[in-house]
Amino acid sequence: xxxxxxxxxxxxxxxxxxxxxxxxxxxxxxxxxxxxxxxxxxxxxxxxxxxxxxxxxxxxxxxxxxxxxxxxxxxxxxxxxxxxxxxxxxxxxxxxxxxxxxxxxxxxxxxxxxxxxxxxxxxxxxxxxxxxxxxxxxxxxxxxxxxxxxxxxxxxxxxxxxxxxxxxxxxxxxxxxxxxxxxxxxxxxxxxxxxxxxxxxxxxxxxxxxxxxxxxxxxxxxxxxxxxxxxxxxxxxxxxxxxxxxxxxxxx
Amino acid sequence: xxxxxxxxxxxxxxxxxxxxxxxxxxxxxxxxxxxxxxxxxxxxxxxxxxxxxxxxxxxxxxxxxxxxxxxxxxxxxxxxxxxxxxxxxxxxxxxxxxxxxxxxxxxxxxxxxxxxxxxxxxxxxxxxxxxxxxxxxxxxxxxxxxxxxxxxxxxxxxxxxxxxxxxxxxxxxxxxxxxxxxxxxxxxxxxxxxxxxxxxxxxxxxxxxxxxxxxxxxxxxxxxxxxxxxxxxxxxxxxxxxxxxxxxxxxxxxxxxxxxxxxxxxxxxxxxxxxxxxxxxxxxxxxxxxxxxxxxxxx
Numbered sequence: 285x286x287x288x289x290x291x292x293x294x295x296x297x298x299x300x301x302x303x304x305x306x307x308x309x310x311x312x313x314x315x316x317x318x319x320x321x322x323x324x325x326x327x328x329x330x331x332x333x334x335x336x337x338x339x340x341x342x343x344x345x346x347x348x349x350x351x352x353x354x355x356x357x358x359x360x361x362x363x364x365x366x367x368x369x370x371x372x373x374x375x376x377x378x379x380x381x382x383x384x385x386x387x388x389x390x391x392x393x394x395x396x397x398x399x400x401x402x403x404x405x406x407x408x409x410x411x412x413x414x415x416x417x418x419x420x421x422x423x424x425x426x427x428x429x430x431x432x433x434x435x436x437x438x439x440x441x442x443x444x445x446x447x448x449x450x451x452x453x454x455x456x457x458x459x460x461x462x463x464x465x466x467x468x469x470x471x472x473x474x475x476x477x478x479x480x481x482x483x484x485x486x487x488x489x490x491x492x493x494x495x496x497x498x499x500x501x502x503x504x505x506x507x508x509x510x511x512x513x514x515x516x517x518x519x520x521x522x523x524x525x526x527x528x529x530x531x532x533x534x535x536x
Numbered sequence: 537x538x539x540x541x542x543x544x545x546x547x548x549x550x551x552x553x554x555x556x557x558x559x560x561x562x563x564x565x566x567x568x569x570x571x572x573x574x575x576x577x578x579x580x581x582x583x584x585x586x587x588x589x590x591x592x593x594x595x596x597x598x599x600x601x602x603x604x605x606x607x608x609x610x611x612x613x614x615x616x617x618x619x620x621x622x623x624x625x626x627x628x629x630x631x632x633x634x635x636x637x638x639x640x641x642x643x644x645x646x647x648x649x650x651x652x653x654x655x656x657x658x659x660x661x662x663x664x665x666x667x668x669x670x671x672x673x674x675x676x677x678x679x680x681x682x683x684x685x686x687x688x689x690x691x692x693x694x695x696x697x698x699x700x701x702x703x704x705x706x707x708x709x710x711x712x713x714x715x716x717x718x719x720x721x722x723x724x725x726x727x728x729x730x731x732x733x734x735x736x737x738x739x740x741x742x743x744x745x746x747x748x749x750x751x752x753x754x755x756x757x758x759x760x761x762x763x764x765x766x767x768x769x770x771x772x773x774x775x776x777x778x779x780x781x782x783x784x785x786x787x788x789x790x791x792x793x794x795x796x797x798x799x800x801x802x803x804x805x806x807x808x809x810x811x812x813x814x815x816x817x818x819x820x821x822x823x824x825x826x827x828x829x830x831x832x833x834x835x
Contacts, residue, residue: 369626387622
C-alpha cells in the first residue's frame with residue numbers, strides 16, 4: 285500500500301501491527317458482516333497516519349476485500365492516507381494528533397450512561413502524548429470511572445522529528461499515568477501472547493480506565509527500517525519492497 | 537438570552553431523550569436547573585474545551601445531540617480543530633453554544649470579546665450558524681436545533697436583554713421587525729438589533745424611512761434567502777463583530793445585494809480601554825446616533 289501510493293508512515297504502521305493483530309485476532313468483539321453492530325467494541329485509531337496497518341487488519345477480518353487495499357491513497361479511493369470513517373469497520377477519522385482519546389472518552393461515557401456492555405479501545409502514539417488535548421482526556425477518563433475505556437500506547441520512542449527522549453521526554457510514563465489514576469501495564473508490543481493476556485483481562489481495576497503501554501520498535505520486522513526515523517517519511521522502492529516483504533514472510 | 541436558552545433547552549429535553557448538555561466549567565446560576573432535572577444528560581467537562589468537544593463528538597456518535605456550553609471564544613476558537621474535524625467532518629450532532637456574543641462581556645476585556653466567531657465558524661462551511669437578537673429568538677433557535685440535530689453554532693447574548701419582537705420563522709429569511717416605505721434598511725444580527733431599532737426611530741423623526749431586519753439565521757443560506765432585502769437601495773449590515781466574515785460579508789455574498797451593503801462593524805484594532813457593552817459600541821460607532829449620521833449622509 286505505502287509503496288504503490290508512494291506514501292509515508294510505514295515505520296509507525298509496522299510498530300503497531302502486532303497490537304492490531306492481537307486486538308482483531310481475539311480481543312475486539314466485532315462483526316465484519318455488520319460493521320455498525322450496536323454492541324461491537326469501538327476501536328479508535330488516534331495515530332491515523334498509520335492506517336495502512338488497520339486497513340490491512342480490517343480487510344483480513346473481512347470488513348472489505350483484500351483487493352481493495354491496492355486502491356490505498358489512489359484517485360477516488362475511500363482508503364485515505366489518514367484513517368477514514370468512510371471505510372467499513374472504522375469508527376472515527378483522525379489525522380490530526382490528540383483527537384482520538386477525547387472522542388473515545390465520549391464513546392465510553394455514552395456506554396456508561398446507557399448501561400451498555402461494549403468497550404472502547406483507543407490506540408495512541410507516543411508522539412501525541414505531547415498534545416494537551418490527550419492529557420485533558422487522561423484527566424477526564426478516571427474522573428468519570430471509564431473502566432470500559434482501554435488505551436494502547438504504541439511506544440516506539442521515535443516521533444515525527446526525533447527521538448521522544450530528545451524532543452519531549454515522556455518517562456516515567458507508567459508512573460505519570462498511575463498518578464493520573466489510570467490502571468497501567470507494560471508489555472512487549474511484539475509479543476502476541478503477552479498482549480492478548482493483558483487485554484483479555486480488562487478492566488484491570490474496577491472504576492479505572494486501562495492503559496497498556498506497549499514497547500515497540502518503529503519499522504518492526506524489516507531490518508533496514510527498524511528504529512529509523514527515515515521510515516516515518518520514506519516510501520520503499522521496488523527493491524526495498526521485495527526485501528521487506530521477504531523479511532516479514534509475506535508474498536508480494 | 538442565556539436564561540431563555542436554558543429554559544428552552546430544558547423544555548426540549550423533556551420530550552427529546554437525546555439532548556445532552558456539556559459545560560466547560562461555566563454557567564454558574566444558569567445551567568443548574570438542567571443539571572438537576574437531567575443528571576444523566578449533563579456533564580461539566582472542566583476547563584478543557586478541546587476534550588469537551590472531543591467527548592461531545594463521541595457522545596454524538598452514540599446517538600446524543602450534544603450542546604457544548606461556554607462563554608466568549610472558549611467554545612469556538614479554543615477548540616476550533618475539534619469542531620472542524622470531530623464535529624463537522626463527521627456530521628456529528630453537536631451544537632457549540634457561546635454566551636456573551638460580541639461585546640456582551642465588555643469590561644472583561646478583549647479575551648472575552650467574541651468578535652471573530654461568525655467569520656471563523658462560517659469559514660468551516662459545515663456548521664449551521666444561528667445568532668439570535670433577543671430571548672424570543674433564542675428560544676426559537678434552540679427549538680429549531682433540537683428538532684434538526686446537526687453540526688451547529690449558537691451565538692447568544694448574556695442576560696437581561698428585552699424582547700424586541702414576537703415574529704417567528706428564523707429559518708425562512710431575515711425577519712422584518714420594522715417596516716418603512718423608504719429604500720434604506722438596517723439588517724442586524726444579535727442583540728445589537730435594539731440599536732438598529734433606535735437608529736430607525738431617530739431617522740423617522742428626521743423624515744427618513746428605514747426598515748429593520750433581524751438576521752438570526754446566518755448559515756447556510758439558499759440563493760434567495762435574503763431576497764426580501766433586494767428591494768432596498770442601501771442595506772446597513774450592523775453587527776458586533778469584525779468587518780470580516782460576518783453579516784456584512786454574508787449579505788455581500790448574497791445574489792444582487794453586493795453593491796448595496798454598507799458595513800457597520802467593529803474596529804479591527806482591539807480596544808485599548810475597557811467599558812460596558814454600550815460604551816464599547818459607542819467607541820466603535822455602533823450607536824444609534826452614529827448610524828443615523830451614516831443614514832443621513834446617504835440621503
